[in-house]
Amino acid sequence: MASCSSPRHATRDLSPTLTIIFATETGNAQDYAGRVAHHCRRAHFRCRVFDVDKYPLSEIVSESVVVYVVSTSGTGKEPRTMTPMWRGLLRSDLPYDFFEDLHYAIFGLGDSSYEKFCWPAKKLGRRLERLGATAICPRAEGDVQHTFGTDGAFDPWVSSLMDALLRLFPLPPHLLSSQVEELPTPRVTLLSATSEEIWDTPDPLLGDDRYRLFELVRNERITADDWYQDVRHFEFRCQDDIVYDPGDVAVVHPEASPMDVDTFLTTLGWSNAADDPIRIQHIFEDQSLPDHLPQVSTLRILFSRHLDISAVPKRSFFRLLKHFATDEREREKLEEFSSPEGAVKRFTPSRRSSTHFGQGELYEYTARVRRTILEVLSEFRSVRVPREHIFELFPPLRPREFSIASASLAHPHEVHLCVAVVDYKTKLRARRRGVCTSFLASLPIGAQLRIGITRGLLALPQDSSTPVVCIGPGTGVAPARAVLEARVHLGMKDNTLYFGHRASGKDEHYSREWTTLAEAGNLTYRVAASRDGPEGTPRVYVQDLIKQDTKRIWRLVHDSGAWVYISGSSNKMPAGVRAALVDIAREEGELEEEEARAYVARLEREERLFEECWS
Numbered sequence: 037m038a039s040c041s042s043p044r045h046a047t048r049d050l051s052p053t054l055t056i057i058f059a060t061e062t063g064n065a066q067d068y069a070g071r072v073a074h075h076c077r078r079a080h081f082r083c084r085v086f087d088v089d090k091y092p093l094s095e096i097v098s099e100s101v102v103v104y105v106v107s108t109s110g111t112g113k114e115p116r117t118m119t120p121m122w123r124g125l126l127r128s129d130l131p132y133d134f135f136e137d138l139h140y141a142i143f144g145l146g147d148s149s150y151e152k153f154c155w156p157a158k159k160l161g162r163r164l165e166r167l168g169a170t171a172i173c174p175r176a177e178g179d180v181q182h183t184f185g186t187d188g189a190f191d192p193w194v195s196s197l198m199d200a201l202l203r204l205f206p207l208p209p210h211l212l213s214s215q216v217e218e219l220p221t222p223r224v225t226l227l228s229a230t231s232e233e234i235w236d237t238p239d240p241l242l243g244d245d246r247y248r249l250f251e252l253v254r255n256e257r258i259t260a261d262d263w264y265q266d267v268r269h270f271e272f273r274c275q276d277d278i279v280y281d282p283g284d285v286a287v288v289h290p291e292a293s294p295m296d297v298d299t300f301l302t303t304l305g306w307s308n309a310a311d312d313p314i315r316i317q318h319i320f321e322d323q324s325l326p327d328h329l330p331q332v333s334t335l336r337i338l339f340s341r342h343l344d345i346s347a348v349p350k351r352s353f354f355r356l357l358k359h360f361a362t363d364e365r366e367r368e369k370l371e372e373f374s375s376p377e378g379a380v381k382r383f384t385p386s387r388r389s390s391t392h393f394g395q396g397e398l399y400e401y402t403a404r405v406r407r408t409i410l411e412v413l414s415e416f417r418s419v420r421v422p423r424e425h426i427f428e429l430f431p432p433l434r435p436r437e438f439s440i441a442s443a444s445l446a447h448p449h450e451v452h453l454c455v456a457v458v459d460y461k462t463k464l465r466a467r468r469r470g471v472c473t474s475f476l477a478s479l480p481i482g483a484q485l486r487i488g489i490t491r492g493l494l495a496l497p498q499d500s501s502t503p504v505v506c507i508g509p510g511t512g513v514a515p516a517r518a519v520l521e522a523r524v525h526l527g528m529k530d531n532t533l534y535f536g537h538r539a540s541g542k543d544e545h546y547s548r549e550w551t552t553l554a555e556a557g558n559l560t561y562r563v564a565a566s567r568d569g570p571e572g573t574p575r576v577y578v579q580d581l582i583k584q585d586t587k588r589i590w591r592l593v594h595d596s597g598a599w600v601y602i603s604g605s606s607n608k609m610p611a612g613v614r615a616a617l618v619d620i621a622r623e624e625g626e627l628e629e630e631e632a633r634a635y636v637a638r639l640e641r642e643e644r645l646f647e648e649c650w651s
């Protein structure tokens with residue numbers, strides 16, 4: 037993801053090169069950084085795009101404009117790649133005027149359903165101001181909960197950024213009339229290659245030392261056969277010595293369904309050339325290509341492993357696609373979707389809504405019904421995409437992360453995963469299967485897969501007398517299983533698990549393991565079956581059990597200094613569990629509401645309360 041500058045339009049001689057730095061966990065911030073660069077280039081600025089961990093912090097004092105695009109990770113933390121930079125900025129010996137010559141702008145990405153919405157972006161802004169830097173436009177925060185997703189805040193923010201930049205560095209007269217074409221020049225050239233070159237091209241994951249080759253040795257459904265949800269236990273074995281810690285995360289690169297890829301290639305008229313070897317020559321290196329892209333490939337491989345045809349398309353997709361439609365009416369429709377007005381809310385009277393707010397057309401067409409790129413293309417039949425433009429048009433197919441569900445102490449050479457296979461119906465009753473979870477579920481025993489292992493957010497207490505309390509409903513039990521296996525292996529017995537599932541006998545993951553551990557005195561196992569009660573009764577969740585156990589929890593957390601782990605996929609679950617902890621601190625610690633909240637926040641600050649949650 038490193039990048040460098042490479043001017044491609046007529047550029048200004050006297051204006052500075054803009055530096056765009058992104059910090060991402062799952063790639064959105066990188067996409068937005070690319071979009072900022074696109075806008076800047078259209079105004080004839082030179083720019084460089086950097087992943088934050090590839091940018092040498094020492095260079096920042098010589099920058100004049102830096103644009104940060106920063107996403108938010110678990111419990112309001114910065115993405116892991118940003119931590120060294122953030123620590124560098126927090127150094128107490130930095131003078132208050134350290135950045136007095138620096139102009140900056142920040143776009144944050146987050147999800148307002150989390151308590152600490154866009155905290156890294158907010159904190160970064162505050163720190164830069166304190167060190168004397170000047171904001172050139174107000175910070176904006178893209179919210180995935182917004183009707184138009186993060187685009188809702190991005191579009192107005194990028195306009196204000198461009199206005200500010202053009203005020204600071206007006207266009208020189210000789211460039212005023214030179215309009216940069218909206219259709220970007222492709223960042224690659226595709227040349228023909230031979231089959232031998234494909235065979236000779238090593239798997240790019242080979243060169244990344246986070247990845248190891250694993251063999252699948254178990255792929256077992258652990259929910260009842262008659263239960264609607266397919267949750268799998270996977271075991272992967274590795275020849276190499278691998279050591280990982282509880283809470284660490286496995287990174288899996290999925291392959292799209294071969295049927296979808298076939299349909300896609302046919303739709304775009306590429307069937308005949310789908311397996312022709314092509315060499316990818318990266319021309320404009322200031323625009324990134326997907327990570328781990330091989331230099332020689334085929335269209336079929338590219339759309340199976342590297343470019344995403346199942347994503348819900350963003351507005352920028354339509355903005356580009358309109359150039360490739362040959363039918364006038366289709367082009368008009370695409371124009372509508374790609375213009376801010378097309379995406380902006382329309383005021384259409386609604387009988388059901390007292391606000392009279394209708395939905396934006398683009399939102400209605402894509403996000404609300406989760407229409408995929410593949411489906412959009414099958415409706416705009418006149419579209420003919422020049423092959424060179426694939427890296428502008430299609431988003432990278434992102435690897436997916438899974439909390440490792442085993443401890444390497446207990447299972448040397450193995451990595452276990454607990455995976456809920458995504459399979460649901462959209463509002464249009466179309467079936468949707470998750471790209472990565474379906475891929476994993478389809479793997480036969482013996483399949484070979486390169487899996488990466490990265491650091492997670494959890495840590496274990498060193499002192500063996502410290503109790504732990506794991507709260508992990510659903511697949512949130514994965515990191516809890518890793519913690520508990522490691523603890524039991526080390527002979528630490530003071531362990532508690534709050535597990536939540538839906539129905540007894542149907543989806544109580546690893547129940548036999550928990551009861552065995554409990555019988556051996558290694559675990560207190562508490563289980564909430566949310567839907568076991570009679571129809572009409574409130575659902576029982578992990579936080580309800582925690583509240584039933586008020587005295588025990590207070591004794592563990594307050595008196596014995598227990599470490600608490602919250603993990604799982606439900607957005608509202610972590611907040612529910614925290615609220616229960618606040619209630620307990622209020623009742624048992626006789627604290628006021630604010631004091632009780634501060635008490636729980638302190639647990640987190642002191643790294644005794646951990647959260648590893650995903651949506």
Ligand SMILES: Cc1cc2nc3c(=O)[nH]c(=O)nc-3n(C[C@H](O)[C@H](O)[C@H](O)COP(=O)(O)OP(=O)(O)OC[C@H]3O[C@@H](n4cnc5c(N)ncnc54)[C@H](O)[C@@H]3O)c2cc1C
Pocket residue numbers: 285290346436437438439440454455456457458459460469470471472473474511512514515648649650651
């Ligand atoms: C740190 C971390 C740890 C994780 N650990 C685990 C784990 O241990 N086990 C696990 O199973 N997952 C885990 N995940 C989630 C995992 O990375 C994937 O996001 C998830 O498995 C889905 O991947 P997919 O490619 O199959 O689905 P995708 O093709 O990416 O589709 C998922 C999308 O479909 C939509 N969707 C899913 N279900 C529904 C529904 N019912 N209704 C409407 N829309 C829906 C959502 O928008 C969701 O974003 C973890 C994520 C992170 C970040």
Ligand SMILES: NC(=O)c1ccc[n+]([C@@H]2O[C@H](COP(=O)([O-])OP(=O)(O)OC[C@H]3O[C@@H](n4cnc5c(N)ncnc54)[C@H](OP(=O)(O)O)[C@@H]3O)[C@@H](O)[C@H]2O)c1
Pocket residue numbers: 267456457458459460509510511512536537538565566567575577578579604605606607608609610612651
């Ligand atoms: N974007 C989405 O639509 C979305 C979000 C999250 C999960 N999912 C789906 O869920 C699957 C993974 O989920 P999972 O198996 O890990 O289980 P889960 O959906 O997280 O559910 C596990 C348990 O948590 C309960 N729960 C729901 N809301 C809760 C809350 N506020 N507080 C505490 N507990 C709560 C559930 O109860 P009830 O269900 O009975 O209320 C269930 O008993 C994925 O395949 C995905 O398809 C979808």
Ligand SMILES: Cc1cc2nc3c(=O)[nH]c(=O)nc-3n(C[C@H](O)[C@H](O)[C@H](O)COP(=O)(O)O)c2cc1C
Pocket residue numbers: 059060061062063064065066107108109110111112113115145146147148150151152153154155180186648649650651
């Ligand atoms: C595990 C996880 C934790 C998150 N925690 C927060 C959070 O605490 N606050 C917030 O505002 N957004 C949070 N988000 C939302 C992300 O910031 C948001 O999805 C963003 O678009 C991700 O961008 P990225 O792909 O560049 O990492 C979280 C997302 C995930 C998957």
